[in-house]
Amino acid sequence: MDAYARSGVYAAGMLDYSRQKVRTLLRQAGKVVMATAGPGGVQAGEYPCEADGLTLFIMVPRTSDHLYNLEFDARVTVLAGEWELQGWARAAAPDELPETLTGVHNPEAQWSTWVAVAPRVIRIHAEHGWGYSESIDLDPGGAGPG
Numbered sequence: 001m002d003a004y005a006r007s008g009v010y011a012a013g014m015l016d017y018s019r020q021k022v023r024t025l026l027r028q029a030g031k032v033v034m035a036t037a038g039p040g041g042v043q044a045g046e047y048p049c050e051a052d053g054l055t056l057f058i059m060v061p062r063t064s065d066h067l068y069n070l071e072f073d074a075r076v077t078v079l080a081g082e083w084e085l086q087g088w089a090r091a092a093a094p095d096e097l098p099e100t101l102t103g104v105h106n107p108e109a110q111w112s113t114w115v116a117v118a119p120r121v122i123r124i125h126a127e128h129g130w131g132y133s134e135s136i137d138l139d140p141g142g143a144g145p146g
Helices: 009-028 065-072 107-111
Strands: 031-036 043-052 055-061 075-079 083-091 112-125 132-137
Touching: 009 043, 009 112, 009 132, 031 055, 031 065, 043 065, 055 107, 065 083, 065 112, 075 112, 107 112
Parallel strands: none
Antiparallel strands: 031 043, 031 075, 043 055, 055 112, 075 083, 083 112, 112 132
């Protein structure tokens, strides 16, 4: 291993690159499928979303069993056209929502709750064939949010 690699400069640069790539992917989504599991059973549904940095905000109906499941198990899988994400989710309080979210002005927002998703790992689908072209681990220790 050379001195450059041992210095941590390379690793820090790759982490910055990876985080920026994830920010871009999340910002482009617009609509995702969210899957949860828990006392409400396995749930999957398509919902509008918006990103703020590395946090994905998903607007779900207040009566959704996703919210019930997340009270017991914060693990979530989120699917978009070109990627899938595994991470942790929780219902966000209205005062926690970033001012940049435009969906808060949608008529459906008054009957909805925003779920904040913190990505743990995101896998980018291969352009040709099946499988993944890239996997980005944002929490290598697996400790979770917080």
